[in-house]
Amino acid sequence: xxxxxxxxxxxxxxxxxxxxxxGFKIFETxxxxxxxxxxxxxxxxxxxxxxxxxxxxxxxxxxxxxxxTSSGQLMIMEKNQPPLRVIIPGRVYRNERTDATHxxxxxxxxxxxxxxxxxxxxxxxTLEYVLKKIFGQNLTIRFRPHxxxxxxxxxxxxxxxxxxxxxxxxxxMIHPAVLKNMKINPEEYQGFAFGMGxxxxxxxxxxxxxIRIPYQNDFRFLKQFRKYENSHRLA
Amino acid sequence: MKIPIDWxxxxxxxxxxxxxxxxxxIQLGFEVENISNEVIDIEVTPNRGDVLSIFGIARDLxxxxxxxxxxxxxxNKYQGKSQILDIQFQNKSLVNRYAGLILEDxxxxxxxxxxxxxxxxxGIRPINNIVDLTNYLMLETGQPLHAFDxxxxxxxxxxxxxxxxxxxxxxxxxxxxxxxxxxxxxxxxNQIIDLVGIMGGENSEVDKNTKKVFLQAGIFDEKNIRKxxxxxxxxxxxxxxxxRQIDWQAAIFALQRSEELLKEMKIGKVVERFDYQNNPSEIxxxxxxxxxxxxxxxxxxxxxxxxxxxxxxxxxxxxxxVIIPSHRHDLNNWQDxxxxxxxxYGYNRLNQVIIEKVKPVENKDYWTIANLKQKLxxxxxxxxxxxxxxxxxxxxxxxxxxxxIYIPNPISAELECLRTSLTPLxxxxxxxNPWDTTTKIFEIGNVFNPQEEMHFAVAGWKKLNIxxxxxxxxxxxxxxxxxxxxxxxxFETTLKEAIKIFQxxxxxxxxxxxxxxxxxxxxxxxxxxxxxxxxxxxxxxxxTIESEIYQADKNILIIELFDQFESEKIGxxxxxxxxxxxxxxxxxxxxxxxxxxxEKILKEKYQGRIR
Numbered sequence: 001x002x003x004x005x006x007x008x009x010x011x012x013x014x015x016x017x018x019x020x021x022x023g024f025k026i027f028e029t030x031x032x033x034x035x036x037x038x039x040x041x042x043x044x045x046x047x048x049x050x051x052x053x054x055x056x057x058x059x060x061x062x063x064x065x066x067x068x069t070s071s072g073q074l075m076i077m078e079k080n081q082p083p084l085r086v087i088i089p090g091r092v093y094r095n096e097r098t099d100a101t102h103x104x105x106x107x108x109x110x111x112x113x114x115x116x117x118x119x120x121x122x123x124x125x126t127l128e129y130v131l132k133k134i135f136g137q138n139l140t141i142r143f144r145p146h147x148x149x150x151x152x153x154x155x156x157x158x159x160x161x162x163x164x165x166x167x168x169x170x171x172x173m174i175h176p177a178v179l180k181n182m183k184i185n186p187e188e189y190q191g192f193a194f195g196m197g198x199x200x201x202x203x204x205x206x207x208x209x210x211i212r213i214p215y216q217n218d219f220r221f222l223k224q225f226r227k228y229e230n231s232h233r234l235a
Numbered sequence: 236m237k238i239p240i241d242w243x244x245x246x247x248x249x250x251x252x253x254x255x256x257x258x259x260x261i262q263l264g265f266e267v268e269n270i271s272n273e274v275i276d277i278e279v280t281p282n283r284g285d286v287l288s289i290f291g292i293a294r295d296l297x298x299x300x301x302x303x304x305x306x307x308x309x310x311n312k313y314q315g316k317s318q319i320l321d322i323q324f325q326n327k328s329l330v331n332r333y334a335g336l337i338l339e340d341x342x343x344x345x346x347x348x349x350x351x352x353x354x355x356x357x358g359i360r361p362i363n364n365i366v367d368l369t370n371y372l373m374l375e376t377g378q379p380l381h382a383f384d385x386x387x388x389x390x391x392x393x394x395x396x397x398x399x400x401x402x403x404x405x406x407x408x409x410x411x412x413x414x415x416x417x418x419x420x421x422x423x424x425n426q427i428i429d430l431v432g433i434m435g436g437e438n439s440e441v442d443k444n445t446k447k448v449f450l451q452a453g454i455f456d457e458k459n460i461r462k463x464x465x466x467x468x469x470x471x472x473x474x475x476x477x478x479r480q481i482d483w484q485a486a487i488f489a490l491q492r493s494e495e496l497l498k499e500m501k502i503g504k505v506v507e508r509f510d511y512q513n514n515p516s517e518i519x520x521x522x523x524x525x526x527x528x529x530x531x532x533x534x535x536x537x538x539x540x541x542x543x544x545x546x547x548x549x550x551x552x553x554x555x556x557v558i559i560p561s562h563r564h565d566l567n568n569w570q571d572x573x574x575x576x577x578x579x580y581g582y583n584r585l586n587q588v589i590i591e592k593v594k595p596v597e598n599k600d601y602w603t604i605a606n607l608k609q610k611l612x613x614x615x616x617x618x619x620x621x622x623x624x625x626x627x628x629x630x631x632x633x634x635x636x637x638x639x640i641y642i643p644n645p646i647s648a649e650l651e652c653l654r655t656s657l658t659p660l661x662x663x664x665x666x667x668n669p670w671d672t673t674t675k676i677f678e679i680g681n682v683f684n685p686q687e688e689m690h691f692a693v694a695g696w697k698k699l700n701i702x703x704x705x706x707x708x709x710x711x712x713x714x715x716x717x718x719x720x721x722x723x724x725x726f727e728t729t730l731k732e733a734i735k736i737f738q739x740x741x742x743x744x745x746x747x748x749x750x751x752x753x754x755x756x757x758x759x760x761x762x763x764x765x766x767x768x769x770x771x772x773x774x775x776x777x778x779t780i781e782s783e784i785y786q787a788d789k790n791i792l793i794i795e796l797f798d799q800f801e802s803e804k805i806g807x808x809x810x811x812x813x814x815x816x817x818x819x820x821x822x823x824x825x826x827x828x829x830x831x832x833x834e835k836i837l838k839e840k841y842q843g844r845i846r
Binding site: 001005023028031059065095104118120145149173176215223224 | 479565589609614619645680795817
């Protein structure tokens with residue numbers, strides 16, 4: 001009998017292949033990151049209130065378990081030149097009590113694209129395309145301003161799901177100071193960046209009610225995702 | 236932040252429909268957490284300190300509602316040094332503005348009803364008219380105020396300074412707090428009477444006998460306040476606002492409003508007004524380049540619209556320079572202006588274009604791993620993704636503690652180390668599925684021993700047929716820890732090595748489209764496993780048989796084919812199958828019924844022979 005891919009892998013592979021088709025290069029960056037890569041290089045210094053938004057596991061005074069896959073942005077651009085499109089899938093960590101909607105260990109997908117004429121229109125268009133590929137062409141999407149220190153303009157994206165608006169990802173145009181940290185001239189290049197919670201999207205898609213379930217690896221859960229399983233349960 | 240709607244309506248006319256109001260907040264960038272007829276609760280991001288007040292919110296709404304709002308010119312003169320208080324600033328750079336009122340003929344009473352109600356709706360407890368006034372006006376104007384009992388300030392001499400080592404204060408909540416070094420405080424008569432910007436001291440607080448008040452409106456260095464609040468693990472409504480920066484003009488606005496409210500309450504006489512402008516904030520200007528703004532946003536917004544939007548936000552445009560109003564600490568470069576224009580225009584109206592096609596990229600590394608996973612899946616393995624954390628005990632049962640990274644602030648003792656290898660967690664996974672007898676699993680993930688490294692591991696109840704595989708005996712430490720009752724075969728190596736061993740393809744994998752199905756919730760109860768074995772025509776597809784079995788009972792969660800064989804003995808065109816049928820729960824009678832039903836179907840519909 002065939003085995004099964006973990007649904008997080010299935011979902012990640014699918015997203016990654018969509019971006020691969022759009023010319024994005026896939027990088028995987030370390031889960032242990034320095035304070036510089038995880039925070040300061042992204043304009044979140046220690047004395048900034050935005051630090052409070054992400055509960056962090058500090059391994060020592062200068063090292064963390066990355067709180068977001070954005071920690072890879074500077075790492076990658078130190079070794080690469082624009083124009084460039086990048087996708088970073090991976091595990092991230094938040095120092096939070098776990099419950100049905102909060103996990104300490106989960107998966108994100110970071111993406112960014114830097115070029116001479118990348119604009120917010122490309123960000124919106126690309127995100128809409130990807131979300132509709134996942135959830136169907138009839139999906140209703142809402143874009144609204146939100147604040148992240150490393151993008152300006154900043155933007156959150158919601159989808160209409162069971163009559164409720166649910167936030168699915170954060171994004172924005174890469175802040176000029178971050179581009180400068182990347183040794184890129186912000187007057188010459190522009191870029192967009194986004195981060196999606198893979199677990200969240202996956203949970204919405206399959207109707208999984210508790211974010212801890214995928215990491216408990218109950219075989220009754222995992223095997224529902226076998227390739228030809230569930231032909232009797234197709235929605 | 237909770238906003239009483241009737242209070243908001245004093246400053247701005249709101250749309251009648253609640254939905255419309257919610258939409259406007261969303262458009263402006265404030266998530267609405269809750270809305271009732273009386274209160275709207277919104278999330279304010281750290282960059283918008285200017286809207287942490289009723290007035291600030293009204294002003295921001297006014298941009299979209301076409302009701303421009305700005306702080307009125309003060310009617311009274313606030314200037315100069317205090318003659319009544321002798322104020323010394325030891326660190327002028329941390330006290331940008333220090334304005335105040337000296338009041339006499341104060342009578343401490345209950346506040347007017349509307350003030351008590353609005354404070355309560357906003358989540359603040361009413362105390363007395365003077366304390367309430369400070370809280371009310373902080374909520375209304377965004378400027379935190381503090382009231383000192385003037386008679387408690389001995390010889391009227393106050394020093395604003397940083398703390399040295401081991402200084403203490405008893406704050407007005409009655410708690411004695413040990414201060415850190417470098418906290419901004421007010422000293423009087425060799426005592427600390429105020430933890431600046433955070434909480435007042437008990438020794439200077441307003442009480443029922445207070446007759447004279449010093450009302451302070453200060454603008455302090457936001458970084459110092461934030462550090463102090465963190466040092467003392469003490470955050471208040473005041474410190475929250477200070478951290479997010481105060482509008483230079485709000486100090487006088489709040490004092491002006493104080494005088495109005497005191498008149499309304501018919502108490503108090505203003506004997507002095509003062510204003511120390513130690514570090515006036517510089518006026519920010521940004522070059523106005525509307526074409527660059529459009530280039531960033533990617534939408535051709537009309538130049539006039541852009542100008543009008545910036546003016547509506549309180550900016551002035553002179554000589555092609557945008558002059559930023561004092562309350563907008565978030566507007567510092569032209570990209571910030573672009574965001575301002577875009578949010579006023581409406582993010583949902585912006586252009587959308589998929590990023591243009593480029594030459595295909597090679598992502599060999601990723602697809603190699605994906606192909607390795609596919610290989611294992613075709614071979615019958617189920618992928619697991621285990622937690623990165625485990626306890627000291629679990630690591631010690633398996634490997635060298637010396638290599639383990641401890642988490643200094645773990646969520647619990649159970650999760651105090653990072654995994655040094657994958658195998659213990661694979662074994663743990665089996666212990667969490669005790670009803671299982673057939674599954675073999677794999678994981679590809681990072682371990683930390685102490686270097687971060689990608690590992691590959693497999694485990695199962697039968698021989699894996701991998702060179703170098705090992706057996707975990709039931710007497711081994713780890714097996715005893717996880718109560719494993721049968722030996723487990725396992726193999727772990729680095730991902731690099733695994734790729735050498737399994738030789739997966741490097742070309743882009745064929746990725747399945749996502750298929751939505753009705754996912755079935757699993758209960759915390761362990762399932763019951765029943766077996767069935769039968770001989771049937773080879774022609775009948777497994778898919779048909781499986782479908783029949785699943786349909787027999789909605790409590791059948793999973794079925795596992797664990798054996799099949801053909802032989803002369805059972806017949807040339809026949810095959811024998813053996814399934815584990817896994818039922819949710821343990822309703823044995825119902826399960827019996829279902830098994831009988833399945834046997835009946837196999838016999839009657841498919842001429843199967845039950846063994």
